[in-house]
Amino acid sequence: MREKALSHKPITLLAVAAGAMSLVACPANSLLESGQPVAKAPASVTSECAADLSWLNSSTLPTEVPGNKTICNLEQFMWQSMLALVQPTSDPNLLQFETWMPSYGIFIKDGTPTPWGQEPPTSCTTNTKSPAAGGKTPRLYTDIVKQAGSDQPLIDLNGELVYYSMTVNQSAYSMITSCQLYQANCAGPLKPGNKGIDLITKYPNLAYPDTAVELKTSWMVLDAAAVASGRYYVVPGLIQFKDSPCRQVSLGLTGMHIVSKTPSFPAMIWATFEHRNNAPDCSNTSAAPPLGGAWNFYNPACTGCTTNTYQPATPAQVCRMHPQGDSAVGTFPGGVDCNVDPNQFACQDKTRTMLAESTLAINAINISVQALIKANPGRINGVWANYELVGNVWTTNGVTPPYLQAQQGSLSAANTSMETFVQNGVPAVSNPYNCFSCHNMAGPTEGQNLPPAGLSHLFDEVQMPGGCTNGALPTACSPYIGGN
Template structure:
């Protein structure tokens, strides 16, 4: 009697299934950190990363190294705080330091309140999704005087931010003589920033001087004073900057490897002791195309408090900035905090796109990011257990998979419905990427860095041309300089 093949068939299938579960998928190489990055991080090389079908790890690893290098402690402070600011590079042509642009004063880090920033051409913007953040509310916030998009933490303190650039970026500006408004306006449309240029945007919260948290990068900084003016809240330009202890919440690390003049846009955020991001919760599901809410259903995002989220806040009530009138009426000028009924008033933020991808599965973070962050956790534990950089993790990054198409006048985006892994995609990485501390209110309409940073003509809210279409427009440093020039 012949043996039935069915038993052997099912045994074989069972073994294959078990092996498939236990072993990495075919052709997958785990994304791991370079042991040489810690304790002292070497200077990044900005080598050309290969495009798809190579895994995204080749972009996430240089993002991590650039973060480690820029945030590396130097004389007790992160190295990037010694980098040039817009005021340093462009000099006397820049408006006073109490403008929204960060600059140095009194040898301290000068910070300005974080306000909404729209795209290069806000007159053409349309909402990515309907719902809590409609195009009207976003554009109204950009248009209003004062700081309509002010972000406020759980203690009622406004979040502050700063902009720095590395020496390569600064040297480029000076070598091309782009230090006057006219020079930037008349720059060659095809002029590109060079390999190795780095731009850094940082978000900070004020912390008590007598109770400085140990699990943050903290520094002494000079911050502007806000004041009420009727129903507006504005910077008091007559008041001197005040010294505060501030803690780093998040850092944009924007860099140009060889062959990518559009920048690789990466963002890092603070994490708790377990390595979990703790600025804001993530939605339990992708936002619905119908109303922008998680899975189309309203309700509390999380029960517990986060740095930028009040536990129990409904999704429909979160990711909303306060109106000028509410900010002005609730601002306590004596204590420099926002109060409501004697208690701290805050803006509640949550991550709309849980995996920082707006199309496709979207719920899960990229495996390379997960692997690399875990690898960094181990590397910190082994080589730098007390390094303050251990308290931050990569959220995601975005870049052009076809940088040869980078040209003046383009809106950098994929066709509707196309994933970033599609062979035809122009944009790769996390196309739903937002920093909870820096793009808190724009997650619906400006879903990633390229939603605002492109090479289109730069216009003001009245439709007046600020800069003609050019490749340099991908960095808002130039448009900020032109707008704020005397």
């Protein structure tokens, strides 16, 4: 197996004259807008964003954001989605999200993708896949160890790599396989640097169906004491680093991205959840882990450690730079905060008020969900109270491409277990930095937009050559090509 990386060249989308949108490389000052008033402290914002008791034992994924699609409604939608995904299936050893198709079952070198509902093959020998304690057969949660954006691995305090998994629901799977986007010619520019069909010209509206969902999860290797602590959702898993033999280990869930498409949000809704003991806020590193025990990725005894910086073969010292994804809180890139440049987008009055509302809604819904879980142990596994929503971003009125001024929610959303080293962006990309900084439909050349399907970076995994030899997507793809 090869050491896989999840990465993509980040750019930022800016609005230009007459409401048109173009894709431009993101210079250090590209997020600034001239002529805007100096930022003031946002007006008082309150939130009573509550969860619903019915979510605790419902496996039905919501298909649209409820109500008036307020910030609170978006946070409610994603927590309801999270709780639906962790419900048991007819097989008591599997949760709903564990039945979804992993990327390695779709993007293969030859043959055809694994049929839906079947376990995809791995490079591990069969004798390593015997059922472990608890009855669950290990699954190759992945050989992916490099993070998106930084192309670097996260090493935990025990010196173990953190592993990542990507899966899709049946709606997304059906679209990918019906359009044969697992083959290079069909995927065309959806895979960076690839040739094939000119999807930009021929199929500019190619998109996931409205019920499509992608998941990305992060897992740390647990020792017996961590498993026994009850703080983590634990699975027996298989991990593989490069060409080394597979290891059967206990894996603890440390993070989950949920990316959902609905009729009102064609640019999708990008939410991220974390284990509550992952890391402290950078502004309060002396804080005790909320669940007791130790932080997963922060060592308070290492007073000389540099935070959020990758160092080879060294445990990372991680803290959260922008709590709840609030761009106006925390350290800005290069120290250019609102005092230095009050005109930048994150510092404008309207933006700061929106960010404050987002932060309050996230905190309120987390408190509400955790209280419901603890008060109703018969409805759901209590371990899910140990996880929290840390960011959620979308576009106003479903705008695509997702240019900066259309973005709403946690404009600096980042997961400390998945975007550890790029919480403040990457070179040439400044504050705010979030999922849309990379998942932006950027085409191969400046000024080109990929079809909406290009919001997903799953197509980076395309390995199989050929396909679509007649220069067109298959007829089965017709439901997904829109008005092309």
